[in-house]
Amino acid sequence: MTKNCHNDYKMKFSVDDEYPDLTKHNNHMAKALSKEIYGKLRSKSTPSGFTVDDVIQTGVDNPGHPFIMTVGCVAGDEESYEVFKDLLDPVISDRHGGYKPTDKHKTDLNFENLKGGDDLDPNYVLSSRVRTGRSIKGFTLPPHNSRGERRAIQNLSIEALSSLEGEFKGKYYPLDGMTDAEQEQLIADHFLFDKPVSPLLTCAGMARDWPDARGIWHNDNKTFLVWVNEEDHLRVISMQKGGNMKEVFRRFCVGLQKIEEIFKKHNHGFMWNEHLGYILTCPSNLGTGLRGGVHVKLPKLSTHPKFEEILTRLRLQKRGTGGVDTASVGGVFDISNADRLGSSEVEQVQLVVDGVKLMVEMEKKLEKGESIDGMIPAQK
């Protein structure tokens, strides 16, 4: 069935009639989707029925941010990246620093390969966190999945997570079944996720049937957290106060691998291939899907004229402490890796660890009124 995203009548109209008006748009999809490409792709659909109109709807409905380049397209299943490669390859290349259709992505979740990272100065580095996403093979993705699929993912996830032990022993809280007290606690711990309000997400269809089959799992220690059926099938987060990123990353890698083994036993491994790495809903999260970051006090460095340049050279990005699209408060910034695809997990966390170490040293110099000119790094 073609759809109207699945509307069968649309093929009666010409490409010109159906091609979206992208004249006021500024997102990766709008840059890449020529009328020719649209014409080529519009009659196709993936085996589960996802069409090019499904892929691009969020980008059509959200012309974009004047300063932030949004992606403007999503995958509905693993096959989207193949069936719609004519659109998605250029988007991926543009978003991921020139990554080519023939490039190979390396996965490295061996935390022992990380050098250092256990000694970031806790007077400056307030907390450390690593997150990623995972998609379960055999199911379609959040923009497209049915209630039955979403519930099956939840069931599998609960089974997998409830068999974790030791430091990973924990509990699952389904969104539609938590008590008021549980909800209060999850909010106080900053763990609770709510129905998305961002039109970037809602226009992609991932909030359908909320809160059915959505939930949060975390270990008793509150240092390892899994979101089920939010923007991806799974979002996995390891975090703790202070600057011991090595420990955070160790727990991240160990926990992820344990979870993956259990899913594999049920014949539902994670979606991955050697070109795109881990397959996720948003093309911006392909590869490692990893964002490793710290909350760090940089009141002086952040007002230095070379701050942005330093971040770019270190391949890092800044956000406010509320996460994406928030402002920093009190000179505290969220600093994390900018890359996702084309470098491994270890490499990306190494960049964060080394880069943050350098920036804290620069901050200390500036505190003493000294120059940091000699410390400006080369482009990584």
Place this chain on the structure above:
Amino acid sequence: MPFGNTHNQMKMKYSSEQEYPDLSKHNNHMAKVLTPAMYERLRSKETPSGFTLDDVIQTGVDNPGHPFIMTVGCVAGDEETYEVFKDLLDPVIEDRHGGYKPTDKHKTDLNSDNLKGGDDLDPNYVLSSRVRTGRSIRGFSLPPHCSRGERRAVEKLSIEALASLSGDLKGKYYALKNMTEAEQQQLIDDHFLFDKPVSPLLLASGMARDWPDARGIWHNDNKTFLVWVNEEDHLRVISMQKGGNMKEVFTRFCTGLTKIESLFKERGHEFMWNEHLGYILTCPSNLGTGLRAGVHVKLPNLSKNAKFEEVLKKLRLQKRGTGGVDTAAVGGVFDISNADRLGFSEVDLVQMVVDGVKLLVDMEKRLEKGQSIDDLMPAQK
């Protein structure tokens, strides 16, 4: 758009039980009617244009409902939806439209000469009068489901048809996506401009996709006749003016609508209509006449009277705030309109408004003088 899923091939691998929505916290017409057995019967069907059961119900699944207001919770994606999914929609229609049965016939009457009176509602109380309805163009799917190409074709046809109106109805079209700042400000000042819907009831049905592509507003030079293109329905047609001359408002409404209909027919396109459901619109609540005729009327005393709600019910009228649906009254001024849409003709409904408002104003005047209204209480219409 349903956004994806609703046309997901994988879902048929799951049992009906696994796919059936959790409606335990829901209070809308769809949730009252959709049993697991019904879901199972209908879940593999689709209309010729590809609209599925999950498309029909998505808005009702995503919006559990209002504690006081019974929302509909389902939409049509095309004309055939009402046939293919009649097992669900017939009971919804029956519940929403006062027991309307699958075998009932709906009467259309757009002859304004048949309206008695209505030209003399007291303008000291009746501040303005308005009649609106919707129309769908046969051959295209509806706003929850239409593609950009379809929507643009509906806009193009509408512009052509409206551009050939003349005399009192001569006017101009303002496309949402390229109006000037000045035009936009004027339309806001005139209270004509509609914007991208924010209500989750509407958004969840997919009707805001591709906004503002192919959406626009047409109005006559006199600013008394207005057409919205591609908002919640293909067309929304509105006739309005200050004061209490509902007869004139309704006459313009009927003349304009009939003219527009013949212009569409000349171009090979009819309005969706059948003798059971009358005019076919996106929301089942607007079937039949799709007509809401109302006034803004000052009833500060009557609205505080213990019998106000009962009087409205007997007159088959409903109240809203002056901001429209789901708003509160300000300064004792209420929007009073017909409660029914289906099973009564246009003339019948406007007659009820005209007669009912006349009575309400009489009651207000009594109460102003400190007199009783007991002898004025109407019988159930």
